[in-house]
Amino acid sequence: MDAVDEEIIRCVLRNARSTYAEIGEAAGLSAPAAKRRLDRLVATGAIRGFTALIDPQTLGWRTEAFVEVYCKGNPSPAELRRNLDEIPEVVEACTVSGAADAMLHMLAGDIAHLEQAIQRVREAPVIDRTESVIVLSRLINRPRL
Known part of the structure; x- marks a missing residue:
């Protein structure tokens, strides 16, 4: 896990519905590169899922x-x-x-x-x-x- 992965995780923690473009912008990546990195984080289990937080x-x-x-x-x-x-x-x-x-x-x-x-x-x-x-x-x- 590097600083880019950490920024991706911070982005989806703030908003699990972030678009790949938004994730990429936060992490300094293109949208396709952000998707690949996010998919890898999910595949390795670093991100176990996405959820809605209800007030x-x-x-x-x-x-x-x-x-x-x-x-x-x-x-x-x-x-x-x-x-x-x-x-x-x-x-x-x-x-x-x-x-x-x-x-x-x-x-x-x-x-x-x-x-x-x-x-x-x-x-x-x-x-x-x-x-x-x-x-x-x-x-x-x-x-x-």
Whole structure:
């Protein structure tokens, strides 16, 4: 990976719908060269996919929680991900050190919606139990690149 690849990645992180011309302009390449480089980044797995980022506020999802997940047995991270992937209220999930096996960031429309989503998490075969904390206010929320 070189500086051109890094600029291509920065460009698609800012806007996954960037055209090859826009990517090329950002990276100092022609559109066809940008396409070849982007295709190579995808083929090597450096870029695993493209997605739309939805603003949960526009959906009315203003109730936010962090949920510690404790697993049954010792499921692999891939198995845990498969069990959580179909729950749209889970907007972020990480395996963690410490007593819990994973930490989830969840968003929902209200407390009842959050409770239903947490119940769906608990119903996953690999989940033993959860512990939740509800966010009262955000103090710092920095963008990531």
